[in-house]
Amino acid sequence: MIRITVILLFLSSFNLFSQTSFNSESFQVKLADIETNTFEKDSTANAIVIYEYGNSYVDKNEYDLRTEEKHKIKILNKEGFNNATVAIYLYKSKSYSEKVEDIKGTTYNKIDGTVVKTPLNKKDIFKENYNENFDIVKFTLPNVKEGSVITYSYKTISKYMFKYHGWEFQGKIPKLYSEYNASIPGNWLYHIKLVGGKKLAINESKLEKQCLKMSNGASADCGKSKYAMKDIPAFIEEDYMTSEDNYLARIEYELETFKGMDGTIKHYTKTWETVDKEFRTDKEIGKQLKKKIDIEELLSPDIINEKENLKRAKAIYQFVQENYTWNEEFRIFKDVSVKDLIKNKSGNVSSINILLHNLLRESNIDVKPVLLSTRRNGFPTKIFPVLSDFNYLIVQVTVNGETFLLDATDKYLSFGEVPFRCLNQTGRLLDFNTSSEWIDIIPNNSNVFYNAEISIDENENISGTIQSRRTGYHAYDHRKFYFKNKSNYLDRLENNSVDLVVSDFKTSNSTSTSSTFEEQYNIEYTAEETGENIYVNPFFVKFFKENPFKLQERTYPIDFGYKDSYNYTLKLNLGDFYEVVEKPKPVIGSLPNKAGRLFFSSTIMGNQLSLTFRIEFKEAIYAPEYYPYLKKFMNKIVNIQNNSLVLLKKK
Structure with missing residues (x-):
């Protein structure tokens, strides 16, 4: 019941740099882990993950999602000390918050020929409010020195099956071995994406019969998968790149369908056809895009009476540029109001570009909205709609057979230009009369x-x-x-x-x-x-x-x-x-x-x-x-x- 979609963003060969001195086969700390203080294949590394393990499953009694994690890290020098501080993000809503239990940690040092263990004290574990969607539980492993080995483990508990726990195989420091196990009941159907282009060393799946049993006698089988990567290089940011989320080797889950034990079926992943229909009646973007604008109240007679379409389109674009200020907010599905923009002369991306869209439409210019994801936001998913992937809206204008992409948030853009932040390869063109489609965003030289x-x-x-x-x-x-x-x-x-x-x-x-x-x-x-x-x-x-x-x-x-x-x-x-x-x-x-x-x-x-x-x-x-x-x-x-x-x- 598990569908796997592999997204290869790039193909590249890596130099294998396994370090045989380290015990990368288990969570257990051996003497070689402590005594080995160099990493020959990456001399710039300040720390390395020797071993890490994750296991997600649905609890047989509480029917919630549980994830157990174990991490073993070698600290090579002082610049690697920050890896001893751990932050666990817990998703929350008004009704429920994820939990973390069984936090354990130990620091291993060799002092005067003797291995000294320093355990994490519970009083050094802190919880804080991060934002409206997340809390953070933080702790720092004690007595960390150059050459220390640290281990920590914990278990998270979540009722949010729509947010099945993913796994990042790649991070800021090299990893020798990273393993993730997932057990998914057959009535939960997910799209599974392997992102980053690095090959799995282990990719195994099997079926476990009746892994879950309900009090009414119903049961479900589970698909159990084991994924692992070895010798994973550190991800280091450099100039001329988009979001690191496009390239980090990881596995992600997007809930498609839930089949209840009573036979009910609920679809979470929608089709673009369904999304297009919803946009037509959406109270934010859909409603605003259809909003009538009295152009005579806003535009001068010179603009309205301009007979040449391209000149009229350029004049309208310049009018919006010069008279409305972007408030630096990207929100495209929230707080979108053309009325408030006209009143306050300031608004978010969607409000400004929807006003531009509506003025062009009322002036008989062929115009359509385009949803996109900015460079820092990452690539949008193409195989099925994930609306949360989008964070920006521009418009496409067609005049005399020539197509232009416009964004009126920036007073220094020329007609036909979009901000550099929008150059993220593709966008989704919305057409309420037919259907939406992907378009390429290709700027001029x-x-x-x-x-x-x-x-x-x-x-x-x-x-x-x-x-x-x-x-x-x-x-x-x-x-x-x-x-x-x-x-x-x-x-x-x-x-x-x-x-x-x-x-x-x-x-x-x-x-x-x-x-x-x-x-x-x-x-x-x-x-x-x-x-x-x-x-x-x-x-x-x-x-x-x-x-x-x-x-x-x-x-x-x-x-x-x-x-x-x-x-x-x-x-x-x-x-x-x-x-x-x-x-x-x-x-x-x-x-x-x-x-x-x-x-x-x-x-x-x-x-x-x-x-x-x-x-x-x-x-x-x-x-x-x-x-x-x-x-x-x-x-x-x-x-x-x-x-x-x-x-x-x-x-």
């Missing part, structure tokens, strides 16, 4: 162009003009910073180089919502002189100051969010005063499958040195297999910018 025209005079003073043009998200970042605080923007521009003096800054054809950002400014720079020679770094602007990729191995995708390119050209006028002794060597590089490339070259014509530098990332998302190549690729980029010196001497 973002580009950076720099052109520097520089001269050096007889006194070794370097000066000139730099022009730049940005599109897409590169333009958004700069125009938002500039138009919010022009003074700070100029300070940052000048502080990017301690030797650079910036003057006569100006922008052209740029507004707070224009699709491009263009700027021009003059610079003055003093070259580095060594004896008779002068060294000049030709990169007065740098795209990457350091390599963001530092991990030895990365087991999850590199998600930039969008495709982009960087372009830098320089013309260095030497006049009649200097000649080039040595110019930078050319570099050509690429990523596998032509997924990216870089090009760097320089030429000398007469008294002028010309330089060209181009970088292209042709994918928004790269699989983990690309990581070592991207790391080398970025090293080349940083090295070119930092070490490409031009050697000059006077004639």
Whole structure:
């Protein structure tokens, strides 16, 4: 009666790093666990899980869900001490709260050749209110030192069978062995998801007859499963990733159907067809999306009477952007009110974008709402509706056969852009006349162009003009910073180089919502002189100051969010005063499958040195297999910018 859906978010190979000195086969602490104080395969580890065990089942007498857990951890150094503090989250509602029982813990140390055990004292176990949905029970293992082994165990009790206990095989520190057992009565039907792409070392299932018996004589069989992983690397966060929940190796349960002993059947997991019907009558989103708006009360006659659909859509979008402020709340299924937004001029994501939706609809623009999950919120489940996966709402507009995604919460977005937080691959397009469907969220390429025209005079003073043009998200970042605080923007521009003096800054054809950002400014720079020679770094602007990729191995995708390119050209006028002794060597590089490339070259014509530098990332998302190549690729980029010196001497 158990359905298993395996979700492989990525496939990657791992170096096995089992450490035979540790006893990873049981909860029992052996002398080798205490005496072994190194972990050769991950020298950065501050602690490791030697062994952990979980077992979830339905109690035969109380019919509640019980989960027993056991953990054995080696503390390698002081930075690993935080692993001795344990927090147990207990779900609660107005009528019932989960419980935890039988908390036990021990710290093992070897002192003067003797193993010393220090047990956890009950008075050091604390319970606190975390929020409206959870309480936390906390404790810290005592007498923890470098080299300690800690063990702890406990049992949680829950009546919430719809929240069957999941299991995280992967965490912030490496694990040698992690095992989870689950016993599920046949009248409870769950979708089971294996997330993270790491293979199970053990995956066993069997049927246990009449595992539960009721007082009326009814009984149920149970599906018993055993899952285990070995040699699990630590999950370490790095730049260019979405939520870690997308990649952590774990098992999750989503209740689909309950079949009562009396023959009743209740479906918990719905179909999209059912959800679409419910949205039509939903008191929050559904009702608000159908709400009539008197456009003559809000929009100016110029907007209403604009005959060209695209211009009218852009004007309505700009009106909502400029007149309503986002209160920084994401709520999409709660406290949604167009009426309150119009009154208070401030509201949450749904309220603002539903007002935009309704104004566009009343103006005869083809518009539909789109539900999505932000990058930090994780990927939404696709195989069946899980509405709690969604935390954001935008709109899709179709004008003259062209489709645009819009979000009016940000006053610096241009028409057709959504915030970077929304670039999470897909969204669910709602259509109350037909049915909903998944759509891809694919932004346009973002580009950076720099052109520097520089001269050096007889006194070794370097000066000139730099022009730049940005599109897409590169333009958004700069125009938002500039138009919010022009003074700070100029300070940052000048502080990017301690030797650079910036003057006569100006922008052209740029507004707070224009699709491009263009700027021009003059610079003055003093070259580095060594004896008779002068060294000049030709990169007065740098795209990457350091390599963001530092991990030895990365087991999850590199998600930039969008495709982009960087372009830098320089013309260095030497006049009649200097000649080039040595110019930078050319570099050509690429990523596998032509997924990216870089090009760097320089030429000398007469008294002028010309330089060209181009970088292209042709994918928004790269699989983990690309990581070592991207790391080398970025090293080349940083090295070119930092070490490409031009050697000059006077004639």
